[in-house]
Amino acid sequence: MARATLDLETHTSRLEAAIESIWFRNLITALIILNAIVLGILTYQEDLPPTLVVSLNGIDRAITYIFAVEIFLKLVVYRLLFFRSGWNWFDFIVVGISLAPGSEAFSVLRALRVLRVLRLLHVVPMMKRITEALLKALPGMGAIVAVLALLTYVYAVMATNMYGNTDNEEVLELFGDLPSSAFSLFQVMTMDGWRFEVVQKVIDDGHPWAWLFFITFIFIASFAVLNLFIALVVEALAAEQRAATDELLEDIEEDVEHAEEERDEILKLLTSLREEMASLRAAVDRRDSHGKTSE
Structure with missing residues (x-):
């Protein structure tokens, strides 16, 4: 077998x-x-x-x-x-x-x-195309994640030094150490309750200009870096679409070339048939002429 x-x-x-x-x-x-x-x-x-x-x-x-x-x-x-x-x-x-x-x-x-x-x-062709595009975008996503992690680390160190030395338990829970600061900044980056659950508590703790620190982090991390993910995926999808279009065009060109070859073969076959028909007519005419001459 x-x-x-x-x-x-x-x-x-x-x-x-x-x-x-x-x-x-x-x-x-x-x-x-x-x-x-x-x-x-x-x-x-x-x-x-x-x-x-x-x-x-x-x-x-x-x-x-x-x-x-x-x-x-x-x-x-x-x-x-x-x-x-x-x-x-x-x-x-x-x-x-x-x-x-x-x-x-x-x-x-x-x-x-x-x-x-x-x-x-x-x-499903469309799902396959999207999946392939996402897989191709993974290396670029890794670089963006590294930039985002570095940015979050820098801001977390700054936030811990500026807001971590406090007797306020709520602020201490948010920025008392580096991991807590990084997690709080991640919440700010996702913009999930960032104003009242994070920023407002820091402002009420005696830091009236804290909003400026968090706004700059949001602009850089959320509006700039995170949008690079979308741009990367869109670019990967566009590249995949271009590849699919090129492949389709190549298939069409091959079909056209194959059709032209078949047309040429058909023309040759028709020409050969015409020649054979002409030969048959000539043979029939000669036989008829020979028969009439014999009579």
Whole structure:
């Protein structure tokens, strides 16, 4: 038997074709979602009737066994090639933990199988394009995060020195040490209750010009640096769109060239047919002429 591949488009056996078929994948995806819903309902098992809890646990266990059969079938088909996929590793570990004795404490891991729904990112073209653009933007995002972290650190040191030496418990909780200052500045950067929960408390503690310090931080961190994330993602999406457009244009050019080649071949074929028809007519005319001469 030919060796199986992880390519969903090619099949080397009926079993491989079955487990890679659309209906099988849709069935597993539906069971993943159902399993996640059941696990969510079971978080309220103290308020549910005992019979319903028993039924839900039975459904959960049955779905886990189906997942185990799925893993077994894939191991039979792919063998060691099965472990070349990260998702296969994830499924293997999660199902193994679910089947292990006393694994109730890890049952939440089974809900993580719902992450396999992310396969939609490879099926829907637009979602795939956005995902690829985000992945390509990650290196640039890392640089922006580093700049933002450095900026927050500098402002946190300044805020701790300026506002940390106080007897006000609320301000001390906000800026009493470097980690607290960094966390408070992160809240200011997100602009979540920054005025009354942070700035106003510092002003009331005897720092009337504190608002100027926080406003400059907001302008630099929120309006400048954070907007770079949006610009980076938009640029990545635009680059991905340009790449997709170029690929489409190349496909169109190839189709046009192929059509022109086919047209040339058809013209040659028509020309050859005309020549053959002309030869046949000439042969028929010669035969008719020879027949009349014989008479």
